[in-house]
Amino acid sequence: MSHIVCFDIGGTFIKYGVFNPKSHLLVKSKMATPTSHEIPDVLNKKVKSLQHDFHISAIGISSCGLVDREKGMILFSNNIQGYSGMKLGEILFSLTQIPVSVENDVKSACLGEMWKGAVKDKRNAVFLTLGTGIGSSIVMDGRIVNGSSGLAGELGHTVVVAGGKSCSCGRKGCLERYASTSAFVQDYKEEALQNGMTGEDVPGETIMELVMRADPIALAVYQRFIHYISMGLTNVIHLLNPEKIIIGGGITEGEGPFIQDINIQLRNEVMDVYGNEDTVIASSLGNDAGLYGACYLALNRMNMKESV
Structure with missing residues (x-):
């Protein structure tokens, strides 16, 4: 069974979770946010670790900062020094060879609430x-x-x-x-x-x-x-x-x-x-809203979910 690993990147913590294709959140945890240049490697290592237990077919990312969703790029962030301009989606795909979706954290949380939460x-x-x-x-x-x-x-x-x-x-x-x-x-x-x-x-x-x-x-x-x-x-x-x-x-x-x-x-x-x-x-959905939104986008990218 394919699974989706999702990350919610904030200035202090990175929350992460694994969803099955039916959008059930199976496991979740968090880790400290590293320096900006370390973020892709930290995400890659976490994906590799999760692959021991799950078949990961997509990655969804909810991130602080202004995000170009189409390019998977962080346009600007005042929460993480040196993060602005990072082509996060492209870099993480090159490390994992797994499709990556990237969206702003608030928009991701909103998508999560539209899909599974208060604004369904x-x-x-x-x-x-x-x-x-x-x-x-x-x-x-x-x-x-x-x-x-x-x-x-x-x-x-x-x-x-x-x-x-x-x-x-x-x-x-x-x-x-x-x-x-x-x-x-x-x-x-x-x-x-x-x-x-x-x-x-x-x-x-x-x-x-x-x-x-x-x-x-x-x-x-x-x-x-x-x-x-x-x-x-x-x-x-x-x-x-x-x-x-x-x-x-x-x-x-x-x-x-x-x-x-x-x-x-x-x-x-x-x-x-x-x-x-x-x-x-x-x-x-509280603190999980961003993870659900990231999962929604990842499923959409795989054409496994209709638009909200």
Whole structure:
């Protein structure tokens, strides 16, 4: 039986898994992300190791950075130094002689959710991940929107505060400087300092626990966070009219009112004609979404799967 090995390459870890042709995830694990020039060799060694137990007929890769899907090339990455410009698909194929598919991690996660997760059978949706920045992908009429050069969907770099905080993209006031998990953490740190606390870095999940305990500093920061997320999503709803907006990232995985509070805020912001049904839902595949998307693309490449 043929199997598909999939990798989800991030700045800190590379997650990997093996799927059978019926898209069942058989095994999964992760390893530390090496330096950029070592990535092809590390992936090749992992494939060779897995070949002792599985017949690998395709490789799917979900990767951080801007990706040219057709060329299997990393156009730009600020997460892994020296990664920009790597022809990852071509290099890995030369090492393994196995067909390789490469896609951006957020688009892969969106494909995974469309295929097996929260947006299955939805024709119009937007997928976001909240983390160091904001990753996003748009689905219209059942297809990922890539734009003229594959760069469509950068919601995180739409401006919500004119002349606001500096962003890594070189502009000021971008949504991800106010509505990403890292912005949430930074805002809490600054608020804590202003209130005589130490201002140490605290994970977003810990801040959410403080919100649940009605900590006044955490609540003030959280309310601003919800406001900016809702501001960005209101624009998305008015522009694209999606059936659902799916949010992924560690901050969505714990118990709490996060998704509900966004929907409540949206009901106050979105025009009535768009309806009052909850638009925002949490990712259902979690950290595995990128692996499923990579598997979907690999199966498509082998003509074993219809389009989403």
